[in-house]
Amino acid sequence: MVQKNIVALVDIGSAETKVLLVRLASQVEIIGVHTAPTEGLSKGEITDIRRLMERVHATISEAEKACELSGSVHRACLSLSGMSLVGQQVKGTTCCESENEVVGEKDIEMARGNAYSKRVANGKVIVHRIKQSFTLDGKFMDNPEGRVGRELAYNMWVMAADKTYLTELIQIPNQYGMRVEEVFAASLASAAAVETRSATTDKNRLVIDIGAGTTDYILYQDGMVRMTGVIPVGGRHLTNDISCALCISEADAETAKIKHARAIVEDADVESTFGLSEEPVDSMLYDLSNRHSTFKLNFVTHLRVKEIFELIREKIGKDTPVGFVRLTGGTAHLPEIERVAAEIFGAETSVSFPEHAFAKKLCADPKFSTVVGMAELLLRRRLGALRARAEQSFWTRLKKTLFNL
Amino acid sequence: MFFRKRKSRGGEAVPDWRKVIRQDVKMGDTSVAEGRRRWEYFRVFFVLLSAFTMFIVIALVAERLANGGEEEERLSFARLKLMTNGAIEENWLRGFLNIREARSNVNVISLRKKLESYPQIRKARVVREGGNVLRIELQERAAIARFRAEDGRIFNVGDDGILFPAETYFATIQDTLPFVLDVEIAQDKNGFESIVNADLLLDFLNVVRRNYPKIRCNWESVSAKDLPHKLLPMHFAQPWAVLRVKPSFPPELGLPRVREIVFSAQNFRKELALLASADSMKKIREHYERFPAEREKISKIVFITNRKNTRRPVLEMRIIPLQETRGSGRMRDS
Numbered sequence: 001m002v003q004k005n006i007v008a009l010v011d012i013g014s015a016e017t018k019v020l021l022v023r024l025a026s027q028v029e030i031i032g033v034h035t036a037p038t039e040g041l042s043k044g045e046i047t048d049i050r051r052l053m054e055r056v057h058a059t060i061s062e063a064e065k066a067c068e069l070s071g072s073v074h075r076a077c078l079s080l081s082g083m084s085l086v087g088q089q090v091k092g093t094t095c096c097e098s099e100n101e102v103v104g105e106k107d108i109e110m111a112r113g114n115a116y117s118k119r120v121a122n123g124k125v126i127v128h129r130i131k132q133s134f135t136l137d138g139k140f141m142d143n144p145e146g147r148v149g150r151e152l153a154y155n156m157w158v159m160a161a162d163k164t165y166l167t168e169l170i171q172i173p174n175q176y177g178m179r180v181e182e183v184f185a186a187s188l189a190s191a192a193a194v195e196t197r198s199a200t201t202d203k204n205r206l207v208i209d210i211g212a213g214t215t216d217y218i219l220y221q222d223g224m225v226r227m228t229g230v231i232p233v234g235g236r237h238l239t240n241d242i243s244c245a246l247c248i249s250e251a252d253a254e255t256a257k258i259k260h261a262r263a264i265v266e267d268a269d270v271e272s273t274f275g276l277s278e279e280p281v282d283s284m285l286y287d288l289s290n291r292h293s294t295f296k297l298n299f300v301t302h303l304r305v306k307e308i309f310e311l312i313r314e315k316i317g318k319d320t321p322v323g324f325v326r327l328t329g330g331t332a333h334l335p336e337i338e339r340v341a342a343e344i345f346g347a348e349t350s351v352s353f354p355e356h357a358f359a360k361k362l363c364a365d366p367k368f369s370t371v372v373g374m375a376e377l378l379l380r381r382r383l384g385a386l387r388a389r390a391e392q393s394f395w396t397r398l399k400k401t402l403f404n405l
Numbered sequence: 406m407f408f409r410k411r412k413s414r415g416g417e418a419v420p421d422w423r424k425v426i427r428q429d430v431k432m433g434d435t436s437v438a439e440g441r442r443r444w445e446y447f448r449v450f451f452v453l454l455s456a457f458t459m460f461i462v463i464a465l466v467a468e469r470l471a472n473g474g475e476e477e478e479r480l481s482f483a484r485l486k487l488m489t490n491g492a493i494e495e496n497w498l499r500g501f502l503n504i505r506e507a508r509s510n511v512n513v514i515s516l517r518k519k520l521e522s523y524p525q526i527r528k529a530r531v532v533r534e535g536g537n538v539l540r541i542e543l544q545e546r547a548a549i550a551r552f553r554a555e556d557g558r559i560f561n562v563g564d565d566g567i568l569f570p571a572e573t574y575f576a577t578i579q580d581t582l583p584f585v586l587d588v589e590i591a592q593d594k595n596g597f598e599s600i601v602n603a604d605l606l607l608d609f610l611n612v613v614r615r616n617y618p619k620i621r622c623n624w625e626s627v628s629a630k631d632l633p634h635k636l637l638p639m640h641f642a643q644p645w646a647v648l649r650v651k652p653s654f655p656p657e658l659g660l661p662r663v664r665e666i667v668f669s670a671q672n673f674r675k676e677l678a679l680l681a682s683a684d685s686m687k688k689i690r691e692h693y694e695r696f697p698a699e700r701e702k703i704s705k706i707v708f709i710t711n712r713k714n715t716r717r718p719v720l721e722m723r724i725i726p727l728q729e730t731r732g733s734g735r736m737r738d739s
Contacts, residue, residue, distance in 0.1 A: 050435075053433065053435050054435045054436070054437070057433075057435045057437035057438055058437050060437075061437045061440070061441065070441075070444060071441050071444040071445060071448065113416055113418070114416055116416070116418035116419065117416030117417055117418055117419060118419065119419050120419070125421065125422045125425045125426065126419060126420075126421040126422065127421065127422055129421070161422070163425065163426070166422060166426060167426050170426055170428060171429075174428050174429055174430050174431070174433075175431070175432070175433025175434075175435065175438055176432070176433065176435075176437070176438050176441060177430060177431065177432050177438070177441055177442075177445070178430065179428055179430050180428060183422060
């Protein structure tokens with residue numbers, strides 16, 4: 001039986017593909033979650049679409065099987081990250097038409113229409129349009145209706161992706177018999193997962209989702225999205241650095257990162273060592289004890305983490321005030337990472353887990369922030385659509401339907 | 406397009422990804438997608454099979470319900486209640502069905518089938534009433550004539566031509582029924598013996614049964630000898646298409662030597678009405694009073710249409726004396 005209210009939320013990351021099966025009603029109910037290593041994707045770019053498709057299909061299939069829903073899920077949502085995703089500020093302006101320059105509904109609509117008609121770069125398609133605020137003669141405001149002014153501007157943050165990349169990405173669920181309902185930017189989804197209504201709502205806050213191949217960030221100012229972005233550096237670079245510095249394999253470097261690495265260097269680390277193998281090997285000529293310097297490990301890790309945060313700081317502007325930083329994503333597990341962020345951004349920092357009640361049982365891990373946020377955003381959109389539909393009269397809906405024919 | 410789309414203020418909006426990227430949802434060629442495709446085919450097949458099975462089940466249930474609510478197959482009863490429009494009696498029915506009072510686990514369907522296997526019963530309905538009463542409702546065939554088989558057994562002819570045993574019918578009515586002669590007997594689809602290709606004869610007998618029972622009392626037999634087996638509408642007007650009735654008038658009527666009454670296939674209703682009218686016998690008596698010599702002759706009654714007045718033809722009844730053909734012993738019209 002086809003399950004129309006069940007949606008597969010697919011987050012194709014550079015290291016892992018996360019699939020969350022959720023049932024949408026007035027609330028979200030997670031009915032299954034499955035993760036598997038990704039192949040064919042690096043730093044948010046597709047390197048081998050055949051392998052990627054095989055892996056993603058297998059992961060979705062496993063998730064369906066675990067929930068005894070084999071072949072029943074036909075709707076999917078995708079997360080979008082990587083360098084193909086860009087964000088830009090768009091401003092739609094208009095001059096107030098009334099004689100006494102009082103802003104009316106018509107002016108607001110004009111400004112909004114002007115903003116929506118702004119084109120993006122060639123080869124890009126719009127994924128999200130996020131309303132920021134109005135500006136009336138240079139003054140920011142939430143609702144300009146009834147105010148007096150000459151020039152009204154509608155500020156909007158537009159997120160656009162490469163058309164070819166998005167087409168290839170959408171093709172993956174399509175080839176599995178699934179229709180893609182929504183595409184969410186990973187930064188937006190992660191923020192929706194960790195940012196519930198709290199005392200920090202009004203602060204200038206920054207949410208950073210550090211994945212394996214990319215790091216997504218989103219900056220809120222006065223409760224509105226100010227900026228989003230992606231930098232192509234993530235946890236896998238840490239692994240690579242450790243591998244080079246300690247002269248160990250990638251697999252050992254990954255183990256060292258997970259078990260022993262810290263984001264800061266302390267004095268005690270200079271004398272300290274760690275071992276990757278349980279059984280030490282004795283040799284007269286060479287040191288084959290498999291012991292490695294903790295200082296080296298932490299130093300390399302610290303430098304790379306510091307670099308990530310500095311890149312973000314540079315992107316958002318050195319003078320932009322940041323009140324609160326929330327770190328999420330798989331690499332946020334790194335001990336003391338919040339201290340480095342606090343030092344760079346000069347703000348209170350914490351490692352955040354998905355905070356929603358529906359996610360606490362199965363997805364209480366920072367690496368699930370994106371998929372949990374996708375579920376939250378999907379629910380918000382659904383409820384918003386239902387509310388808008390309920391507010392519309394029968395004749396309005398009929399007219400809209402006829403217009404769309 | 407029924408209406409002109411209103412142009413949005415501030416310019417045409419740039420479409421988002423939903424309108425730019427066309428989704429082509431189909432099963433790809435990855436190994437997992439292949440498995441999913443096979444599963445889809447299986448599911449479609451299973452759904453179709455389920456739908457077909459459900460359709461069959463619903464059809465069977467509907468058919469059962471249409472046959473008189475036989476959803477309750479087996480029941481026990483304490484008393485039998487018989488309702489019939491015919492002559493079948495309760496004692497005979499008990500013997501026929503081999504049932505006793507207070508019997509448990511009676512199969513209602515088999516009872517109904519057994520009842521309907523008896524040719525006198527046209528339709529049967531067996532239901533349980535409140536208080537453990539088994540109610541049997543019968544719709545019986547009415548006898549319109551009799552038929553003597555080659556072995557000498559006598560059967561009743563039902564109003565639809567089916568033959569049924571004479572034992573279970575009203576004896577008093579049975580004695581007044583005429584015999585049908587020169588008819589063809591065959592088995593119908595239910596295995597009953599019936600008169601075939603004799604729709605006109607059956608129609609005639611049904612009309613007589615309903616409207617002229619007193620006339621029928623004086624009839625000994627009805628012959629379909631001069632009716633073709635397959636009577637077509639074009640045959641109705643032919644003079645040879647007739648029904649021959651052999652009467653046995655009681656002596657008090659004064660018609661001891663009427664050998665037959667001949668009814669035409671086309672006009673037998675009017676002729677019957679004429680024969681049954683009160684002044685028919687009067688005319689016959691007047692005829693014999695005028696020609697007393699003919700009283701001793703063998704005669705037959707025929708109906709002719711007097712067309713002297715072409716605008717208003719009149720149906721008349723005539724008594725025609727018969728003469729013996731020389732040497733043959735046969736009688737012919739004088």
